[in-house]
Amino acid sequence: MGEIIDVISDVTVYGSAALAFIYLIGFNRFDKAYKFFTLYLLTIAVIQLGMKAWKWYFEGQSNLFLFFYFFTLQFLWISLFYKELLKFKLMGYLLIGVFVLIGIQYWLDPGLYLRYNPLGISMTQMILVVYSLLYLYRNLTERGNFYLVNIGFLIYFSSSTLIFTAGNLAFDDDFVKSISWILVKVNVVIYFIFQILIFVEWWKHYRIPKKRLSK
Amino acid sequence: MVEALPNPEKEVVKIILLALAILIFMGVAIVLFFYFSRKKIIKTQLEKAHLEIAYQKELLQATILTQEEERKRIAQDLHDAISSKLNVVSLNANFLIEKDITLEDTHRIGEGIQKVTKSVLESSRRIAHDLLPPTLEKFGLKAALEELCEEVDAAQRFQIQYNISYPEGVLSSTNELHFFRIVQELFNNTIKHSEAKAIVLSLRCSENLLSLQYTDDGKGFEVVKAKTAKGLGMSGIENRALLMNAEFMLESAPEAGMRVEIKYQRNNEH
Structure with missing residues (x-):
């Protein structure tokens, strides 16, 4: 079981790079929401590969500062992505407000940059869960883009919020490492499912047929 | 692995995993709920559209029916008021070209033709008037x-x-x-x-x-x-x-x- 998870874990790392690549192909061809989503995928891919590389070169050193970029950039791109889909003006103000809050948090405690930030991740991801619910509601009567990706976001963000929040336990020295590993494994599996949804979305709606390329 | 842990930590893991399971379950339930609601809404919309089409068809049918009835009425009017009277005119005209006809008869038939023609004119005017x-x-x-x-x-x-x-x-x-x-x-x-x-x-x-x-x-x-x-x-x-x-x-x-x-x-x- 553990080996399978390891394989899936590797697949998600390279998969995120592959997804970013296939979405980049149509970058100029599709709407703004698509562009923000591609930027999100690109950010994830860079961070994932960066973590892998960091592990090779600086074995044992904390890579948690990457986590800061992960959750802030994730919130930035996906907020903009949903702002394009939902067209609510309030979302822009919320985005700025959250960034101001995060800024205050890091200003008060600069050392947090090298630590894990459960408040930041849970706050941003819960907001994104709300956006995805709103978008699901909007899709009741009209067919919007990114339906599958939206479902993926809903499930992945709601479950990973808990995992990341609980993740702080993993850095408690009294806590046995194996527990945090269980959480990491569950997260990997959910993320893998999410990636499959992203791929299916691309395959169904954004794969450019050969005919159109030759035009 | 988990069995080897001391008890409180084992409990924490259990709770976290359970909460996770519940969250995922809720997520899937929400997605399914929206999916089926959406299906239902689309179905009702479709039914409404079908109903509208059926109504339009009925309207069209009624229009065609009215048109046919109108045509029948016009045909009847033309036949009754014009064709039959023109027949009378034609018959009388035949009398006129016969050789052994007296001047008096000519006058009589001529008057008759004039009367019928007048009434045909009146009828055709009326029919046209009725139409538009x-x-x-x-x-x-x-x-x-x-x-x-x-x-x-x-x-x-x-x-x-x-x-x-x-x-x-x-x-x-x-x-x-x-x-x-x-x-x-x-x-x-x-x-x-x-x-x-x-x-x-x-x-x-x-x-x-x-x-x-x-x-x-x-x-x-x-x-x-x-x-x-x-x-x-x-x-x-x-x-x-x-x-x-x-x-x-x-x-x-x-x-x-x-x-x-x-x-x-x-x-x-x-």
């Missing part, structure tokens, strides 16, 4: 409606009161024709079915509303039946009102006469 009253095109809706009322009045079967105020250009020419046909059909209904003694017709025009009221004191009918019955022109009248985006109201009951009101919002003219 020239007054409507030449002098507008007000004049055409007044002429219609005068004609009904001249038949002296009803007491008719009418009050028509209509400034030119309120309706497009298509809608004017609709309006005229509606009134014509209302008169037809009253004449054919109602055994009424009095008719009141009023057409009023305010700044943004054109309203037509028509009342008779005939034997009336049940509104629901009349709307579905093909013979009565009520569905035709309603369809015309619908086509010109006007509001159609019909009140009637057995032995209580009939009242029709058509309201047309002036600003929806296009």
